[in-house]
Amino acid sequence: MKVTIVGTGYVGLVTGACLAEIGNDVFCVDVDPRKIEILNNGGVPIHEPGLQEMLKRTRAAGRIQFSTDVKASVEHGDIQFIAVGTPPDEDGSADLQYVLAAARNIGKYSNGFKVIVDKSTVPVGTALQVKKVVDEELKARGLEGSAKHGFSVVSNPEFLKEGAAVDDFMRPDRIVIGIDDDDAGNLAREKMKRLYVPFNRNHERTLYMDVRSAEFTKYAANAMLATRISFMNDLSNLADTVGADIESVRRGIGSDPRIGYHFLYAGCGYGGSCFPKDVQALAQTARENGHTLRVLEAVEAVNHDQKDVLVNKIVRRMGEDLRGRTFAVWGLAFKPNTDDMREASSRRIIEALLQRGATVRGYDPVARDEAERVFALDLADRPEDIKRLHFVKTQQDALTGADALVIVTEWKEFKSPDFWHLKSALKTPVIFDGRNLYEPEAMAEMGIDYYAIGRPHVELDRNGSRS
CATH class of the missing domain: 1.10.1040.10 (N-(1-d-carboxylethyl)-l-norvaline Dehydrogenase; domain 2)
Incomplete structure (x- = not known):
């Protein structure tokens, strides 16, 4: 089937790659030329396990292409997935400007019946807004009501976990599809059913419902x-x-x-x-x-x-004034297996430490570059704090000579370190664990002063042994 994906973020890129993997002809479009250049040069603008290898295969097979050509993208796909961002507005509501801009382009360049799929996470009632915008564009072209240029707006929310998105798409636990009960909706249902047949071979995973319920479900x-x-x-x-x-x-x-x-x-x-x-x-x-x-x-x-709880534990243990103190921070991304720094707890924690005068050395297996970009923006008006923030290449680089270790993201490589080496690398054997990776009793036995979330703190005596 010919499929167009509007947007090459996490959802759009994973959706496009996975649909191409099972044999569809996929056209991915984005208004950001930087992203398209990266993709056309064989790179991937995000970190997602398995995605780069899948894109390499589907590119080589000629089943996926990337472009900024909006007109060509609309003309290509019988099914048009809208997978653009819906960032929060000032009042917390979803900003639909990118969704509606994509819909307007579909109406402007439509060359036949289109199934327009809202893949982005959108509020209840968005499909109606999309329909209105497409109708306006078709009317402007004198095509309103034309059966040839008809369309149906479908809600097909994604249920992808960052860090496991490829597996989630290829092995879904459910596929939710919201469709209108009319002639156009019936045609859209057949097309969507055909598209998702490969994912339903073992058992039927598709849940059909009305559009508003599908939007609400996500x-x-x-x-x-x-x-x-x-x-x-x-x-x-x-x-x-x-x-x-x-x-x-x-x-x-x-x-x-x-x-x-x-x-x-x-x-x-x-x-x-x-x-x-x-x-x-x-x-x-x-x-x-x-x-x-x-x-x-x-x-x-x-x-x-909750994002202040770990900082409060640090302050109670080491004082409000952290000038002259150095903290090793393991984990910057908001979760493992991604470089996504959006709303990451590390941002609040590191900023709080810097505000109290501390020096921070941060390490993350994949999010270093993104963290540097994000903190440069976050701390743009605090040049003195930026000077005390360093992003390092290894766990060891973060630890050596630090006054304490702060764990923020539960990457696998943090779960079983060499504790004796860790203890010797730190100035003082103190760990503040924001993900409860270790056992308090075991840490106390090794003479490590260990503070976790909602777990008992085992006191050590002045010699660093369990008291």
């Missing part, structure tokens, strides 16, 4: 996952106060099959491109419709405060 899914995270983070702070171990609590409640273990890990807050903006957007949608989603507003508030 927000509801992310809101539920964010709620679980904030719930555990809220409990972890109480566990710190009453002396309980949140890890024991997690195992105790996760063993209940009605609850399960997924997204029950306490930490230093969620980030990324989805959870923060989707929680805000759903809460704003509620307000616009005269409702208050009290649980979600609490979820957002808890997450905001």
